[in-house]
Amino acid sequence: MTQPANTQTGTGTGGAFAFVRDGYARVEPHDLKASDIESATVYGRNDETIGTINSLRVGTDGKITDAVVDVGGFLGMGAHSVLLPFNQLNVQRETGGSAVRVNLDTTKEKLKAIPQYTA
Numbered sequence: 351m352t353q354p355a356n357t358q359t360g361t362g363t364g365g366a367f368a369f370v371r372d373g374y375a376r377v378e379p380h381d382l383k384a385s386d387i388e389s390a391t392v393y394g395r396n397d398e399t400i401g402t403i404n405s406l407r408v409g410t411d412g413k414i415t416d417a418v419v420d421v422g423g424f425l426g427m428g429a430h431s432v433l434l435p436f437n438q439l440n441v442q443r444e445t446g447g448s449a450v451r452v453n454l455d456t457t458k459e460k461l462k463a464i465p466q467y468t469a
Contacts, residue, residue: 371397374442374451379414387441392419392452400458404431405469418469419454421461433467 370376377386384406392401400421407416414436423429440453454461 369440369453370442371451371453373445375445377441377443377450379436379441382414382441384408384414386443386450387417387452390450390452392439392454394453394457395455398458400454400456400461402429403452404429406436407433418467419461421458430462431467432461432464 387403388406390403391399392403394400401419404418404420406414406418409415417434417436417439418431419434420429420431434454438454440455442451442453443449444451
């Protein structure tokens with residue numbers, strides 16, 4: 351199996367995983383709507399599925415501040431939810447399309463080690 355090609359884009363800011371998958375472009379937070387990334391699949395460093403965006407928290411200024419990521423589970427049951435600062439996410443949109451990818455520089459096991467988030 352061939353790994354997808356990724357292009358380094360620098361060191362990133364705020365802990366965001368700094369690469370862009372071929373065929374995608376990094377999206378700035380101010381260019382996003384919550385509906386663009388809610389329910390999006392979250393991928394790890396090696397392009398493995400590690401979770402799903404459950405919901406977003408928005409600050410009083412209307413900007414996305416945090417993301418609730420569900421890790422594990424099946425059809426929403428038994429998932430381990432964690433709250434992550436939005437600046438840790440690397441959000442990319444398909445070039446010329448609308449598909450969105452979310453990447454984190456971590457593993458499913460490390461996310462499961464974070465205390466459970468309950469709203």
